Amino acid sequence: MVFPECDTNYVLVLGVGNYLMGDEGAGVHVAQRLGERDLPLGVEVLDGGTGGFHLMGIFEQYEVIILVDATIDGEPAGAIRLLEPRFASDFPRSMSTHDIGLRDVVEALQITGRLPKIYLITVSAEELEPMTIKLSPAVQHSVGQIADKLHTLLWDWWRERNLASSAGETEDFLHTFA
Amino acid sequence: MSQRIVVDPITRIEGHLRVEADIQNGKITDAFSSGTMVRGIEKILRGRDPRDAWAFVGRVCGVCTTVHSLASVRAVEDALDIVIPPNAELVRNIMFGTQYIHDHVVHFYHLHALDWVDVVSALKADPKKASEIAQSISNWPKSSPGYFSDLQKRLGSFVESGQLGIFANGYWGHPAYKLPPEVNLIAVAHYLEALEWQKEIVKVHTIFGGKNPHPNYLVGGMACSIGLDDVSAINAERLAYVGQLLEDAKEFVNQVYIPDLLAIAPYYLDWGGIGGGLGNYLVYGDLGANGYRDPSAYKFPAGAILNKDLSKVHEVDMRADAEIQEFIDNSWYEYPADAKGLHPWKGETDIKYTGPKPPFEHLDTKQKYSYLKTPRWKGNAMEVGPLARVLVGYASGREDFKAVVDSTLQKLNVPAAALFSTLGRTAARGLESILVADWTLEFYNQLISNIRNGDTRMANMDKFDPAKWPAKAQGVGHTEAPRGALGHWIVIEDQKIANYQLVVPTTWNASPRDGEGKQSAYESALMNTPVAKDQEPLEILRTIHSFDPCLACAVHLYDEEGKQVSRVKVL
Numbered sequence: 077m078v079f080p081e082c083d084t085n086y087v088l089v090l091g092v093g094n095y096l097m098g099d100e101g102a103g104v105h106v107a108q109r110l111g112e113r114d115l116p117l118g119v120e121v122l123d124g125g126t127g128g129f130h131l132m133g134i135f136e137q138y139e140v141i142i143l144v145d146a147t148i149d150g151e152p153a154g155a156i157r158l159l160e161p162r163f164a165s166d167f168p169r170s171m172s173t174h175d176i177g178l179r180d181v182v183e184a185l186q187i188t189g190r191l192p193k194i195y196l197i198t199v200s201a202e203e204l205e206p207m208t209i210k211l212s213p214a215v216q217h218s219v220g221q222i223a224d225k226l227h228t229l230l231w232d233w234w235r236e237r238n239l240a241s242s243a244g245e246t247e248d249f250l251h252t253f254a
Numbered sequence: 255m256s257q258r259i260v261v262d263p264i265t266r267i268e269g270h271l272r273v274e275a276d277i278q279n280g281k282i283t284d285a286f287s288s289g290t291m292v293r294g295i296e297k298i299l300r301g302r303d304p305r306d307a308w309a310f311v312g313r314v315c316g317v318c319t320t321v322h323s324l325a326s327v328r329a330v331e332d333a334l335d336i337v338i339p340p341n342a343e344l345v346r347n348i349m350f351g352t353q354y355i356h357d358h359v360v361h362f363y364h365l366h367a368l369d370w371v372d373v374v375s376a377l378k379a380d381p382k383k384a385s386e387i388a389q390s391i392s393n394w395p396k397s398s399p400g401y402f403s404d405l406q407k408r409l410g411s412f413v414e415s416g417q418l419g420i421f422a423n424g425y426w427g428h429p430a431y432k433l434p435p436e437v438n439l440i441a442v443a444h445y446l447e448a449l450e451w452q453k454e455i456v457k458v459h460t461i462f463g464g465k466n467p468h469p470n471y472l473v474g475g476m477a478c479s480i481g482l483d484d485v486s487a488i489n490a491e492r493l494a495y496v497g498q499l500l501e502d503a504k505e506f507v508n509q510v511y512i513p514d515l516l517a518i519a520p521y522y523l524d525w526g527g528i529g530g531g532l533g534n535y536l537v538y539g540d541l542g543a544n545g546y547r548d549p550s551a552y553k554f555p556a557g558a559i560l561n562k563d564l565s566k567v568h569e570v571d572m573r574a575d576a577e578i579q580e581f582i583d584n585s586w587y588e589y590p591a592d593a594k595g596l597h598p599w600k601g602e603t604d605i606k607y608t609g610p611k612p613p614f615e616h617l618d619t620k621q622k623y624s625y626l627k628t629p630r631w632k633g634n635a636m637e638v639g640p641l642a643r644v645l646v647g648y649a650s651g652r653e654d655f656k657a658v659v660d661s662t663l664q665k666l667n668v669p670a671a672a673l674f675s676t677l678g679r680t681a682a683r684g685l686e687s688i689l690v691a692d693w694t695l696e697f698y699n700q701l702i703s704n705i706r707n708g709d710t711r712m713a714n715m716d717k718f719d720p721a722k723w724p725a726k727a728q729g730v731g732h733t734e735a736p737r738g739a740l741g742h743w744i745v746i747e748d749q750k751i752a753n754y755q756l757v758v759p760t761t762w763n764a765s766p767r768d769g770e771g772k773q774s775a776y777e778s779a780l781m782n783t784p785v786a787k788d789q790e791p792l793e794i795l796r797t798i799h800s801f802d803p804c805l806a807c808a809v810h811l812y813d814e815e816g817k818q819v820s821r822v823k824v825l
Contacts, residue, residue, distance in 0.1 A: 094313065095313045096294075096295060096298055096310065096313050096314065123468075124467060125313055125319075125467050125468045126313065126314075126319075126467070127319070127466075127467035127468075128467070129360055129364075129452060129453075130319060130456050130459075130466055130467045131467065132449070132452070132453040133453030133454065133456065133457070136453070163417045163418075164417075164418070165417060180364070180420075183418055183420060184449045186417075186418065187412065187418065187446060187449065188446070188449060188450060207294030207295075207297040207298055208298065209298060209310075
């Protein structure tokens with residue numbers, strides 16, 4: 077897919093999670109970090125918090141959604157993974173507190189035929205600590221890494237799409253992330 | 255012989271709830287409701303600026319994203335005696351109404367309907383017959399035979415793909431499903447239409463709250479500026495758009511939600527005698543026609559009903575030390591040695607987990623068994639939520655409540671006693687949606703009229719500066735969240751939060767029993783519920799879902815394994 081005119085919303089970096097539960101809020105922290113930086117036109121950042129169904133209309137407005145969320149998947153704290161979930165059932169099982177959440181939104185978008193391309197970047201947490209808004213050092217480090225990496229990649233991508241005569245496919249997007 | 259069934263987690267709710275129920279001869283003889291993840295927002299708030307509390311509490315939950323922020327700013331305004339401008343009251347009420355209708359419709363179609371609607375049976379429906387039924391119950395335009403037949407084909411492909419959890423993971427074919435295939439098909443059609451509709455209505459929050467999810471609130475008013483001709487403010491175009499969204503919402507409630515409710519209910523009238531539970535109801539009240547500070551003009555009147563006695567509405571005082579108290583006899587917390595029940599202004603949140611180490615098979619329900627505290631009003635276990643509000647409105651003699659309740663009882667040909675039930679709870683949610691849709695438009699028209707008359711004030715910043723605050727202050731803020739009475743209690747000392755306690759609706763309803771062994775609403779409502787198939791406890795889901803549980807704010811949770819479990823053990 078060719079990168080569209082610059083005034084179109086194209087990519088949304090959507091950080092989700094519960095800010096009140098330590099590492100569970102990693103996605104929100106990434107959104108906050110990235111939101112403070114210059115980004116190409118057509119790229120937006122949203123702190124989705126524990127948005128659930130409220131996010132459905134937002135998903136529909138973009139071609140590509142880069143979700144960032146915490147997960148407990150048995151990996152050491154701070155481990156970063158890039159997934160390309162096609163169905164709600166592809167989402168890692170133990171994602172966060174938002175039960176009526178992303179899976180349902182993704183499923184609903186599938187039913188209505190409006191599912192955008194989704195990339196999911198997960199940050200592994202070992203323990204969700206309630207009663208704190210602080211991140212563990214390992215996750216804190218990964219949050220910075222993800223924000224930096226996304227910043228670089230989004231600009232690279234933008235340049236490539238706008239300068240190269242033969243535009244690539246969106247499927248290639250983020251291929252150098254991991 | 256009795257069996258213990260464990261349903262953990264209860265699906266299609268926000269948050270993590272575990273229910274254990276003992277079953278004998280096909281009926282529930284005892285039930286235990288447990289919130290299995292800790293809550294701790296109170297600890298995060300201590301020492302912070304009270305003016306920021308709304309932003310933190312708004313993060314508690316993704317479902318009722320605004321209700322906590324609303325209760326929070328009201329608590330601070332109460333403590334500091336801040337009177338907000340009428341427009342700010344109206345905008346808060348409009349956002350509240352939006353939240354309600356969104357929440358109730360989503361609950362009915364996406365969280366609760368599949369307890370009553372058999373998706374797979376809809377594949378057997380005759381689209382022509384479905385069309386006739388749909389046209390007989392409503393003027394909603396999408397009702398042609400072709401519409402239903404196309405939809406049926408789509409549905410078939412969803413079910414076949416097996417990829418969609420909502421259509422794959424049901425107790426389809428369970429004997430407790432009673433609807434004819436055509437009614438099932440209509441309900442599934444509206445399930446899908448509601449998905450499309452719900453994403454529009456939340457735009458009201460984006461317009462007034464600046465963003466969604468987690469819209470902005472402000473101590474002293476609302477953080478939105480009105481300028482009819484100003485492109486960057488809430489201008490005439492934005493206001494007209496809000497008006498359209500509210501009209502659409504009203505139409506969806508009256509042409510889709512309510513007709514479906516009335517089409518489904520006649521097949522489940524036995525549920526008008528199941529799941530009643532406590533018979534005690536508590537409402538703090540909200541939606542002031544004359545502002546929040548004048549409870550006498552609340553659209554949702556405050557009050558308490560005891561023992562299903564609709565002839566008497568008791569007054570409720572949220573400030574009185576002896577009225578609302580939280581107990582921890584069966585909750586994983588620790589209180590100071592001499593304390594029994596604590597009023598929220600004196601509330602403590604010291605967690606002390608003494609349950610089994612997860613993963614475990616069963617909770618030891620003879621010991622403490624939940625992270626939820628047990629709130630009581632004058633010692634009574636109380637149910638909160640739509641049924642409580644509708645009953646208190648009805649018992650207060652309000653004509654608007656009487657009109658919707660009486661006409662529904664008449665249409666279904668059931669006595670008033672049927673209100674005290676699972677079906678009554680589900681119906682009450684629909685009935686109050688009719689009222690809220692009308693009231694929200696009233697508030698909207700009032701706002702437009704104020705603006706036309708030149709009043710664009712949105713905030714009172716006279717006391718925003720902490721230098722003007724007393725050294726010590728305490729306040730309480732309440733609202734009627736979609737799930738029920740919500741209260742925030744705050745103590746401010748030296749410009750900082752010294753104590754902050756939330757008593758949330760699901761804590762009233764889902765809490766463990768108290769020190770005297772008295773059950774709370776969920777446990778009580780499950781008593782005597784028939785369970786046809788212990789491996790597929792659909793009936794438990796019906797009653798629990800009728801309360802619209804939202805555990806995210808009652809407890810903060812995560813789903814350790816994420817698996818839906820319903821285990822059965824013979825005791």
